[in-house]
Amino acid sequence: MNRTTTWRVIAAATALLAAVGLAGCAARSNTASTIRLGWAGDIPPLDPAASDSVGSFALLSQLYPSLLTVDPGDEEPTLEIAASADWTEPGVYTIVLKSGLAFANGDQLTSSDVKFSIERQLALQSEDGAWRDLENIDSVDIVDDTTLTFRVQTDLDTSLPYVLAGPAGLVLDEESFYADELTPDDDIIDADAFAGAYSLTSKRGDLLVLTPYSAYAGARPAISTIELHPGTGDDLAAQLDAGSIDAITGRLDPETLLSLADNEAVTLSRAASGRVRLLAFDLEHMPFGSRTEAPDATKSAALRTAISEIIDREDIARSIGGNFVRPLYGYLPDGVPGASDVFVDLHGDGAGGPDLDTATATLAAAAIETPVELSIHVDLDDVGVPGSDEVAAIASQLEATGLFTISVVETDADGLEAARLAGQTQAVFTSLLPANSDPQDYLEPFRSAGILSAGYADANVDTLLTRQLGEVDPAIRATTVLETQTAIAAQLPAIPITQGVRVVFARSSIEGIQLDDSLPLDLSKMRH
Numbered sequence: 280m281n282r283t284t285t286w287r288v289i290a291a292a293t294a295l296l297a298a299v300g301l302a303g304c305a306a307r308s309n310t311a312s313t314i315r316l317g318w319a320g321d322i323p324p325l326d327p328a329a330s331d332s333v334g335s336f337a338l339l340s341q342l343y344p345s346l347l348t349v350d351p352g353d354e355e356p357t358l359e360i361a362a363s364a365d366w367t368e369p370g371v372y373t374i375v376l377k378s379g380l381a382f383a384n385g386d387q388l389t390s391s392d393v394k395f396s397i398e399r400q401l402a403l404q405s406e407d408g409a410w411r412d413l414e415n416i417d418s419v420d421i422v423d424d425t426t427l428t429f430r431v432q433t434d435l436d437t438s439l440p441y442v443l444a445g446p447a448g449l450v451l452d453e454e455s456f457y458a459d460e461l462t463p464d465d466d467i468i469d470a471d472a473f474a475g476a477y478s479l480t481s482k483r484g485d486l487l488v489l490t491p492y493s494a495y496a497g498a499r500p501a502i503s504t505i506e507l508h509p510g511t512g513d514d515l516a517a518q519l520d521a522g523s524i525d526a527i528t529g530r531l532d533p534e535t536l537l538s539l540a541d542n543e544a545v546t547l548s549r550a551a552s553g554r555v556r557l558l559a560f561d562l563e564h565m566p567f568g569s570r571t572e573a574p575d576a577t578k579s580a581a582l583r584t585a586i587s588e589i590i591d592r593e594d595i596a597r598s599i600g601g602n603f604v605r606p607l608y609g610y611l612p613d614g615v616p617g618a619s620d621v622f623v624d625l626h627g628d629g630a631g632g633p634d635l636d637t638a639t640a641t642l643a644a645a646a647i648e649t650p651v652e653l654s655i656h657v658d659l660d661d662v663g664v665p666g667s668d669e670v671a672a673i674a675s676q677l678e679a680t681g682l683f684t685i686s687v688v689e690t691d692a693d694g695l696e697a698a699r700l701a702g703q704t705q706a707v708f709t710s711l712l713p714a715n716s717d718p719q720d721y722l723e724p725f726r727s728a729g730i731l732s733a734g735y736a737d738a739n740v741d742t743l744l745t746r747q748l749g750e751v752d753p754a755i756r757a758t759t760v761l762e763t764q765t766a767i768a769a770q771l772p773a774i775p776i777t778q779g780v781r782v783v784f785a786r787s788s789i790e791g792i793q794l795d796d797s798l799p800l801d802l803s804k805m806r807h
Contacts, residue, residue: 452470589677604780781800
């Protein structure tokens with residue numbers, strides 16, 4: 280399945296980027312002392328073709344450059360090591376690299392390395408890799424050492440800038456990476472095959488040392504050397520409290536979060552993680568669904584509407600804690616272009632709260648006898664921490680009205696797939712966490728016969744999703760993103776519930792923690 284996303288890069292002025300780069304060189308010459316950063320969880324493979332997860336990209340985007348990048352608050356990707364990027368003719372996206380680019384080992388970074396990086400992803404097709412994001416590319420053609428073209432299968436694929444700014448677009452040294460297999464970590468480190476803000480200069484056991492790379496050509500040069508200490512949340516929390524590490528990031532368990540939140544010796548920074556959690560309906564097998572013994576589209580829609588009127592997102596977030604989740608009133612998380620609180624206007628009391636009277640009246644008008652029995656499946660590995668508490672809160676809110684009787688089925692990915700194939704799912708508490716900050720990545724699952732809500736199909740939504748791919752005008756694209764969310768919200772194949780929160784705990788001596796909504800932690804500004 281081809282990945283479809285929107286938005287196009289407008290070429291930036293090379294002179295401006297050069298000025299930023301010169302300013303970065305000055306900053307690099309005055310490197311601050313080492314930051315000891317705890318990394319909750321395992322260190323991902325250093326080969327970008329091995330994984331497209333958000334966690335992997337958070338680290339690898341510090342080590343490898345991208346042609347384009349996503350800056351906080353920008354509506355479109357901007358330039359990183361590209362001097363310009365634009366659609367130069369139908370189906371042709373032309374990239375011109377900055378001059379004088381090089382990897383830490385001295386190898387020149389040219390168009391050939393970019394072509395190699397893209398074609399390698401497609402050739403390896405690693406199970407967990409990002410190669411699927413590149414399937415709309417027909418060819419990558421070298422014009423000269425600094426110029427290349429991407430030929431795509433449509434006249435305009437406005438997903439491409441976001442793809443090139445994400446895990447699939449990391450640029451590798453073709454002299455250092457194997458073309459036909461994943462490259463081991465030790466080989467990558469020995470080759471010093473880095474050209475991002477940092478070079479990984481040593482690995483002592485699990486400890487990684489990231490050193491600012493003086494010839495980095497992007498706009499976010501690094502200040503401090505980073506020692507990356509992987510470990511479990513509780514162990515890292517103890518080290519942070521003792522002062523043997525300076526900060527913690529990564530996926531922290533609830534107990535660790537609670538203990539650190541009460542620790543007056545550390546400061547907390549937080550932002551939206553980019554993960555959205557939704558209650559998605561199986562329109563075929565939910566009560567009154569199209570494949571049940573008593574199918575009734577009107578009653579099915581009324582049931583979903585009543586549930587949407589009952590959900591109190593603020594109460595869920597408050598009961599779980601703001602260090603875990605934020606309320607979500609649309610299909611896009613904070614920080615993603617086009618994020619909008621469409622549910623505030625369409626459902627509930629008009630101010631983001633629930634409306635039990637409307638829910639009761641909706642069910643009565645549809646002649647639905649209450650309480651309605653509804654099962655909610657959840658794969659806890661999929662929704663992340665604290666998924667179990669969230670789905671329990673949803674069930675509690677629905678049952679407290681007397682209108683529903685809820686059964687929660689906790690399972691794993693295999694169990695959920697088996698239940699779907701057997702027609703046993705009525706609703707699924709699920710999540711989306713794309714590695715790219717592209718609004719289309721969150722909306723594309725609602726395309727007819729999509730992956731989110733079984734039995735959902737709408738020609739208007741399909742048209743809106745396709746329209747975004749070929750629209751050049753940013754204002755029209757923004758309007759289309761809002762129109763798409765509104766159209767989906769009116770039909771309720773899924774109800775947004777919460778969005779995840781990313782946190783960083785640090786001792787008070789650490790400055791420059793840059794944590795932005797739906798973007799990875801930027802290590803480059805951290806300093807003592």
